Amino acid sequence: MQVKPDSIWFGDRAKLARWQALKKAGDSKALASYQEGLLQAREAWQFTRPLTVRIRGFEPKAHLVDVEMQTEGRLQGSTWVLDTDALQQ
Numbered sequence: 001m002q003v004k005p006d007s008i009w010f011g012d013r014a015k016l017a018r019w020q021a022l023k024k025a026g027d028s029k030a031l032a033s034y035q036e037g038l039l040q041a042r043e044a045w046q047f048t049r050p051l052t053v054r055i056r057g058f059e060p061k062a063h064l065v066d067v068e069m070q071t072e073g074r075l076q077g078s079t080w081v082l083d084t085d086a087l088q089q
Helices: 013-025 028-040
Strands: 008-010 044-046 051-059 064-069 079-083
Touching: 008 013, 008 028, 013 028, 013 079, 028 044
Parallel strands: none
Antiparallel strands: 008 044, 008 079, 051 064, 064 079
């Protein structure tokens, strides 16, 4: 599978859940602030190009997908949790 460019990648399910709740609430300022804080602290990552992943798990009710990075580089083999909207169809 491919992940859309500029998607937010999380190492922690709780941080993804908080991000999803802020996004769903529609408070763009709170979402931007939370997201920026995560990115600056390197608790989440944002990549500028599409990347290839292997799906490890899927939780439709939580809109969560557990993936393993397949794109070559230093993060190859690392595991992440993403919002399902991050996947390209």
